[in-house]
Amino acid sequence: MNPTLLLRTWRAQRAKLLAVVLALAAWGFCMPVIYAAYGAQFQHIVDSGLIPRQMTDLLSDIGGGNIFSLGGAIALGFIHPIAVALICVFAVGFAASAVAGERQRGTLEVLLARPISRRNLIVTLYVATVGFIAISFAAFMVGTALAAGLWGVARELDPVALGALWLNGVLMFAAFGAVCLAASASFDRLTPALGIGLGYLLASYFVDVLGSLWPDARGVQPLSLFHYVRAPAVLAGRLDPVDLVVLVAVATVALTYALIRFPRRDIAAPS
Amino acid sequence: MGIIVTEGLSKDYGRAIHALDDLSIEIRPGEIFGFLGPNGAGKTTAIRLLLGFLHPTAGRATVLGLDAERDSVAIRRRVGYLPGGIALYDTLTGLALLDYLADLYGRPAPRRAELVERLELADETLRRPLRDYSRGMRQKIGIVQALQHDPELAILDEPTEGLDPLMQRAFYGILDDLRVAGRTIFLSSHVLAEVERVCDRVAIVRQGRLVALEDVAALLARRRRHVEIRVRGAAPSLDAVAGVSGLVVRDGLVSCDLEGDVAPFLAALVGADVADLTIEPAHLEEAFLELYAEAPAVGAGRAGHAPSDVGPVGGPVR
Numbered sequence: 001m002n003p004t005l006l007l008r009t010w011r012a013q014r015a016k017l018l019a020v021v022l023a024l025a026a027w028g029f030c031m032p033v034i035y036a037a038y039g040a041q042f043q044h045i046v047d048s049g050l051i052p053r054q055m056t057d058l059l060s061d062i063g064g065g066n067i068f069s070l071g072g073a074i075a076l077g078f079i080h081p082i083a084v085a086l087i088c089v090f091a092v093g094f095a096a097s098a099v100a101g102e103r104q105r106g107t108l109e110v111l112l113a114r115p116i117s118r119r120n121l122i123v124t125l126y127v128a129t130v131g132f133i134a135i136s137f138a139a140f141m142v143g144t145a146l147a148a149g150l151w152g153v154a155r156e157l158d159p160v161a162l163g164a165l166w167l168n169g170v171l172m173f174a175a176f177g178a179v180c181l182a183a184s185a186s187f188d189r190l191t192p193a194l195g196i197g198l199g200y201l202l203a204s205y206f207v208d209v210l211g212s213l214w215p216d217a218r219g220v221q222p223l224s225l226f227h228y229v230r231a232p233a234v235l236a237g238r239l240d241p242v243d244l245v246v247l248v249a250v251a252t253v254a255l256t257y258a259l260i261r262f263p264r265r266d267i268a269a270p271s
Numbered sequence: 272m273g274i275i276v277t278e279g280l281s282k283d284y285g286r287a288i289h290a291l292d293d294l295s296i297e298i299r300p301g302e303i304f305g306f307l308g309p310n311g312a313g314k315t316t317a318i319r320l321l322l323g324f325l326h327p328t329a330g331r332a333t334v335l336g337l338d339a340e341r342d343s344v345a346i347r348r349r350v351g352y353l354p355g356g357i358a359l360y361d362t363l364t365g366l367a368l369l370d371y372l373a374d375l376y377g378r379p380a381p382r383r384a385e386l387v388e389r390l391e392l393a394d395e396t397l398r399r400p401l402r403d404y405s406r407g408m409r410q411k412i413g414i415v416q417a418l419q420h421d422p423e424l425a426i427l428d429e430p431t432e433g434l435d436p437l438m439q440r441a442f443y444g445i446l447d448d449l450r451v452a453g454r455t456i457f458l459s460s461h462v463l464a465e466v467e468r469v470c471d472r473v474a475i476v477r478q479g480r481l482v483a484l485e486d487v488a489a490l491l492a493r494r495r496r497h498v499e500i501r502v503r504g505a506a507p508s509l510d511a512v513a514g515v516s517g518l519v520v521r522d523g524l525v526s527c528d529l530e531g532d533v534a535p536f537l538a539a540l541v542g543a544d545v546a547d548l549t550i551e552p553a554h555l556e557e558a559f560l561e562l563y564a565e566a567p568a569v570g571a572g573r574a575g576h577a578p579s580d581v582g583p584v585g586g587p588v589r
Contacts, residue, residue, distance in 0.1 A: 004374045004375050005375065008371055105358055106354075106356075106357075107359065109324065110354065110357065113322065113354070114347060114372065114375035115344050115345070115347045115375070115376065116344070116347075117344045266325045266326060267324040267325065268319070268324075268325065269315045269316075269354075
């Protein structure tokens with residue numbers, strides 16, 4: 001890893017990181033507030049039998065979360081498209097453009113004219129990507145914990161479980177980041193790298209949501225990386241280590257591919 | 272031992288494009304070496320092979336005694352590189368970029384102050400974002416970043432592109448100083464006057480193949496120069512003089528082309544009543560055009576046969 005490159009990468013992304021951190025903290029803040037304000041009322045309505053049980057079961061299954069418990073509300077916010085889109089600024093946007101973007105702009109050769117190996121470049125950019133993701137998710141957790149404390153529902157929250165969810169989420173998006181970085185290291189233009197990264201993420205999300213809505217499609221859910229973040233179970237203290245192993249394995253395979261592929265590629269003159 | 276040695280270095284892009292074909296050269300320590308050829312001749316491909324950006328299809332290259340493919344990081348630690356049409360990080364200021372690129376070497380930039388002064392990069396200019404820089408200013412920053420850490424070898428791709436004549440002159444002065452300091456310069460260019468002005472030796476490539484490699488002075492000495500003599504009375508007999516061709520005599524004006532040694536020609540003028548004599552200086556441009564005329568292309572993407580003044584095939588040309 002190259003500390004100078006890492007520092008420069010962080011500096012270049014600091015404004016973007018600040019915006020994402022603030023947005024995710026605000027989003028994380030909303031979940032306990034919504035639960036505290038409306039959770040009990042929703043539960044009354046459900047208990048009254050006004051809404052058919054099948055409907056509430058379906059609602060509580062979508063994305064693995066519901067707002068009838070604090071854990072469910074946090075889980076819903078965690079995998080909500082808003083949170084996913086914000087994290088993707090780094091997991092997909094930054095990672096996919098990390099090499100291909102530099103290549104397209106022509107700055108990659110200025111960088112590679114220094115004594116930096118291509119593998120070193122990939123490792124440094126991946127460390128930066130994971131760091132951005134970790135900080136962004138930490139902001140979500142801080143917002144959640146803060147709101148839970150201010151709205152008097154903090155006792156329903158287990159800090160260790162919250163930490164476990166943070167780790168699980170970081171590993172999932174780190175796996176997406178590794179796939180996007182591998183795509184980035186494979187193309188000279190940003191568009192295909194971004195297309196592959198974004199396409200993989202959207203397909204993963206779609207497969208997971210489809211499996212949660214349609215029992216017949218549950219068999220394909222393991223193909224989705226989102227399947228390996230079971231937020232309600234994690235918040236209930238039931239983190240499955242196999243999920244972490246799968247996410248680490250995907251990230252390792254993608255990163256290994258990038259570390260093998262990139263040094264073998266020709267870096268032709270920018271067109 | 273040569274600073275840069277290539278042996279049969281070749282690079283194909285797919286089956287159709289032969290960007291560089293069997294390049295064998297050796298660049299000596301302390302020389303300024305011109306690598307000349309039109310756009311698309313293979314100059315940049317050769318440079319990128321030397322720096323490990325490209326992997327050769329055949330052959331090998333060593334730079335500073337290190338294998339260009341296997342030891343490219345160690346090579347880049349000791350080399351300064353100016354890419355052609357350099358792209359910069361537009362959000363950074365000139366100073367921040369120079370600091371960043373110097374930090375990546377992990378050592379000081381002892382030549383920066385001198386280079387900045389000679390290229391007239393004012394402090395306030397260096398504090399402005401690079402997106403505000405003109406093409407010439409960007410090129411100056413490119414030159415500084417390539418040379419600021421005082422590399423043993425500088426590889427410069429079209430270094431004066433975008434520089435005004437005054438700055439070109441300043442740049443040539445920098446090259447002269449580097450030569451005095453014993454640094455080696457590999458300079459790619461298609462500006463013939465530039466190569467003629469600064470280089471000790473020149474290699475000419477065409478369609479990926481080396482067509483000539485020799486001292487600039489020797490190349491110029493052999494070139495055909497146009498001569499005009501105004502005489503009073505009878506014209507001297509020049510038909511049999513070695514190197515003379517295209518002789519025309521009309522109304523007391525003798526014009527011809529002269530190739531090679533000038534002494535026999537001057538000896539032939541003894542006795543003639545010469546009113547005026549003009550020998551146009553030889554330029555690399557003519558040499559270049561002649562070499563190109565002599566080397567016919569063979570097939571798309573392939574160069575023709577090298578003329579007789581090219582060094583031995585299969586080994587580095589010294």
